[in-house]
Amino acid sequence: MHKNKNITIFLHLLVWLTLFCLPYLLSYGQEQELDRVKAHFWIPLFFSAIIFYFNYFVIVDRFLFTKKMFLFIGVNTAMIIFFLFLKEYIEDNFFQDILKKRIENTDRTRPPFKIAIYIQVLSYMAPLLFSIALKTTKRWVKTEAERKEAANIKLKSELQHLHYQLQPHFFFNSLNNIYALVDISPEQAKTSIHSLSKLMRYMLYETNVEAIPLSKEIDFMKKYIDLMKLRVSEKTIVNYNFPNQETGVKVAPLLFISLIENAFKHGVSASKESIIDINMSCDNNKVLFVIENDNLPKKTEDKSGSGIGLHNIEKRLELLYPNKYSFKTQVTKQRFKAELEIETN
Known part of the structure; x- marks a missing residue:
């Protein structure tokens, strides 16, 4: 000055x-x-x-x-x-x-x-x-x-609100899953609580930044998938494919986790075989995330979760990647598919 x-x-x-x-x-x-x-x-x-x-x-x-x-x-x-x-x-x-x-x-x-x-x-x-x-x-x-400056402060405030909104939503859904294991398998419930504590530590202390290396986010998603697999039956098959090498790309934290939550919440059946397919690819500065699962809508009387996951994603994408993202969802042959592509530069 x-x-x-x-x-x-x-x-x-x-x-x-x-x-x-x-x-x-x-x-x-x-x-x-x-x-x-x-x-x-x-x-x-x-x-x-x-x-x-x-x-x-x-x-x-x-x-x-x-x-x-x-x-x-x-x-x-x-x-x-x-x-x-x-x-x-x-x-x-x-x-x-x-x-x-x-x-x-x-x-x-x-x-x-x-x-x-x-x-x-x-x-x-x-x-x-x-x-x-x-x-x-x-x-x-x-x-x-x-x-x-006012718009920037407002943007940060909205993003912070969405971030804080996502944490209890994630925690609440995870606790519901662990609660279902307590009577069926106490040992798995203990393991789940330990895994959840690691995931929450990541969410609380490592995601308070604008962007995080994609490799860390992938590691977080893998741990969450492993946690969710503990509570589903053997009839549920989870296939995932993430980039194995360090890409150098940075993304907004916790951007994809709601889609995976959604797949385990609405795509898993206790009585018949369910398949969840998760694929992520990275080409230069573009990240493509595709997830497919059986379409098993939550019953009206089921009050678990708050239903804010997809809305949260769309709102964050509008604020973080204006004109630099594509987010599509569709239901085809009883299969729900979500496709998210973002340009990180």
Whole structure:
């Protein structure tokens, strides 16, 4: 911020120095009369600087941006008229030689009085309009930065809410599964609790980041699948295929787990054979995740879980990967299929 302020001051000094030297730059190699340069250029330039900075630091903020247009126009009109008369007064009292030469000139060589006044007014209008343009641009940039910051804070807040929403949802479903094992197989229930503690440790301490290596997320999903397989019967077949090598790709944490939860929740039958197929592939910066399971919708009286899994995925995808994802679900021949593709760059 301090560096930007120094650059701004330097640019202002550079502009005014260039304008100060302009008479000599435009008449390179020709002799300039110093009094004429003072009277007709440097003094109006000094008045222009006053108009510019008075508007830039005071009038534009106080009157223009607060919609006090009459005051804004009135103050600037009075200031310009004052400088017009002050310039004439200075010339009449301190630059008599220039005044004598002006009187000696014929009417043909002198511009009409009205045109001369018009040109001077325009010369004072230029810094006024430039100060308005700069101040308006600066205000717009500040407003846009604040808007983006507010949107970013809102985005992080929503993502954090969804993340915290997912954790109890995941924990609740897992506890339901372990509860079903307590009477049937106490040893498996103990093993499940131990596995769940590892998964929860990962969720609590390693996923509070924007992106995580895909390899860690894959390891988490494999452990969860192993945990779920403990409570299903031998009639349930789970096939999964994940990238074996380190891809270097990073993804948002806990993005795919809800789909796997959904498969075990709605795709497993206790009385007949069920098949869950999970496939993930990674090509450069694109990750494709496909999961298929039998379509066995949850009964109305079954209140386990909160049913927020798929909604949570869609909301997070909208926030994390706008225009960089494809999420499709379909039911074909009693098989539910979900396909999620994301572009990580």
